[in-house]
Amino acid sequence: xxxxxxxxxxxxxxxxxxxxxxxxxxxxxxxxxxxxxxxxxxxxxxxxxxxxxxxxxxxxxxxxxxxxxxxxxxxxxxxxxxxxxxxxxxxxxxxxxxxxxxxxxxxxxxxxxxxxxxxxxxxxxxxxxxxxxxxxxxxxxxxxxxxxxxxxxxxxxxxxxxxxxxxxxxxxxxxxxxxxxxxxxxxxxxxxxxxxxxxxxxxxxxxxxxxxxxxxxxxxxxxxxxxxxxxxxxx
Amino acid sequence: xxxxxxxxxxxxxxxxxxxxxxxxxxxxxxxxxxxxxxxxxxxxxxxxxxxxxxxxxxxxxxxxxxxxxxxxxxxxxxxxxxxxxxxxxxxxxxxxxxxxxxxxxxxxxxxxxxxxxxxxxxxxxxxxxxxxxxxxxxxxxxxxxxxxxxxxxxxxxxxxxxxxxxxxxxxxxxxxxxxxxxxxxxxxxxxxxxxxxxxxxxxxxxxxxxxxxxxxxxxxxxxxxxxxxxxxxxxxxxxxxxxxxxxxxxxx
Numbered sequence: 001x002x003x004x005x006x007x008x009x010x011x012x013x014x015x016x017x018x019x020x021x022x023x024x025x026x027x028x029x030x031x032x033x034x035x036x037x038x039x040x041x042x043x044x045x046x047x048x049x050x051x052x053x054x055x056x057x058x059x060x061x062x063x064x065x066x067x068x069x070x071x072x073x074x075x076x077x078x079x080x081x082x083x084x085x086x087x088x089x090x091x092x093x094x095x096x097x098x099x100x101x102x103x104x105x106x107x108x109x110x111x112x113x114x115x116x117x118x119x120x121x122x123x124x125x126x127x128x129x130x131x132x133x134x135x136x137x138x139x140x141x142x143x144x145x146x147x148x149x150x151x152x153x154x155x156x157x158x159x160x161x162x163x164x165x166x167x168x169x170x171x172x173x174x175x176x177x178x179x180x181x182x183x184x185x186x187x188x189x190x191x192x193x194x195x196x197x198x199x200x201x202x203x204x205x206x207x208x209x210x211x212x213x214x215x216x217x218x219x220x221x222x223x224x225x226x227x228x229x230x231x232x233x234x235x
Numbered sequence: 236x237x238x239x240x241x242x243x244x245x246x247x248x249x250x251x252x253x254x255x256x257x258x259x260x261x262x263x264x265x266x267x268x269x270x271x272x273x274x275x276x277x278x279x280x281x282x283x284x285x286x287x288x289x290x291x292x293x294x295x296x297x298x299x300x301x302x303x304x305x306x307x308x309x310x311x312x313x314x315x316x317x318x319x320x321x322x323x324x325x326x327x328x329x330x331x332x333x334x335x336x337x338x339x340x341x342x343x344x345x346x347x348x349x350x351x352x353x354x355x356x357x358x359x360x361x362x363x364x365x366x367x368x369x370x371x372x373x374x375x376x377x378x379x380x381x382x383x384x385x386x387x388x389x390x391x392x393x394x395x396x397x398x399x400x401x402x403x404x405x406x407x408x409x410x411x412x413x414x415x416x417x418x419x420x421x422x423x424x425x426x427x428x429x430x431x432x433x434x435x436x437x438x439x440x441x442x443x444x445x446x447x448x449x450x451x452x453x454x455x456x457x458x459x460x461x462x463x464x465x466x467x468x469x470x471x472x473x474x475x476x477x478x479x480x481x482x483x484x485x486x487x
Contacts (some may be wrong), residue, residue, distance in 0.1 A: 136328035151337040233380035
């Protein structure tokens with residue numbers, strides 16, 4: 001018991017001192033996941049808007065597939081990216097394995113289906129409401145996509161935050177393709193796994209606390225976004 | 236729309252030359268026949284008002300005229316049909332339940348103007364004039380979905396009229412409005428008519444039809460029973476169903 005409370009004390013000390021090693025790990029985590037979310041949003045929002053606007057053969061199939069891929073196991077994504085990036089793999093020549101870039105690629109693959117599927121739901125509902133009006137204007141598909149994305153923006157922010165929440169908290173994919181190399185690819189989740197198994201509970205705990213604070217912040221932001229968009233009658 | 240057409244439709248005189256011709260038009264969904272044997276020529280000169288009981292097919296008729304749905308039989312020819320990819324043909328539609336973009340009142344109008352820009356005129360002046368006509372000048376920055384039902388419908392009409400449409404199609408625009416908003420809406424419709432816009436107006440309100448109609452189309456159970464001048468129609472519709480409707484008698 002004493003050991004655990006001692007670990008807590010050191011953990012808080014690390015956080016309050018903004019320990020250099022701890023900060024580096026937190027910073028890299030945020031950087032990787034933010035870039036991944038940014039790319040996933042560009043891809044996912046476009047895909048969601050396109051699936052909403054265009055009617056083509058196989059559209060339903062793609063939507064079902066995206067919904068299924070929302071729950072993609074991170075380790076499987078890690079494995080696939082590993083196979084692509086490993087020396088013998090098709091993209092091995094790029095030498096990306098065990099770099100933050102590899103981790104970003106893995107997280108993009110992991111959350112793009114989530115962002116696309118959720119934004120597709122949001123935009124389809126909006127499109128149902130606007131459809132007759134847009135058709136009466138003879139709106140071009142590009143203009144329709146733009147208008148839907150713009151008017152759906154507050155709902156899409158929460159979609160992006162959901163994507164970020166999944167990216168920042170996953171461990172399987174980044175562990176495989178990042179390798180958890182100290183000062184290079186070590187991020188919060190992989191560090192917690194390692195430090196716990198090493199018995200260095202203080203650092204693991206400190207990272208765990210920060211991770212929880214981040215996830216609470218994300219949820220609070222989602223609620224704030226929702227409240228402010230309700231005030232503007234955007235929902 | 237090609238540049239030529241736009242020039243042609245932009246002057247009130249030529250706009251009035253348009254007409255819309257329905258020939259044996261039918262609409263079936265599944266096995267249900269919703270409209271049949273629709274024959275009429277809607278001239279460009281008049282304010283055409285479509286009346287009839289619930290389920291008569293008035294709204295469907297309007298949507299066919301607007302090109303929003305396709306008929307399953309017969310032909311609709313004329314200049315106000317939207318031709319899919321051929322572009323905007325100078326028509327605006329106002330729906331019973333106004334569709335408001337999640338933007339300010341001003342931006343709602345700006346959106347439509349951006350899709351169909353008008354040459355010459357300053358954009359913001361045009362929008363302000365439209366808001367003025369709808370008595371919404373002081374609500375310009377208000378999110379459209381925060382407006383009252385009456386204000387939303389006035390905004391929808393202002394948005395429809397900002398592009399100077401050659402045809403304005405209205406689907407019971409005042410069905411759930413208070414009298415003051417209804418009055419403003421009717422004024423706006425008459426103004427549009429004066430500036431050369433063809434009006435096709437579906438309504439439930441017989442008094443409103445009396446105020447606004449030049450000619451009346453009476454529909455009943457998916458059929459177009461009558462099409463005659465309003466003056467004649469209100470003196471003697473010349474058909475039992477329409478007479479019963481005017482008298483307010485219940486029919487089955």
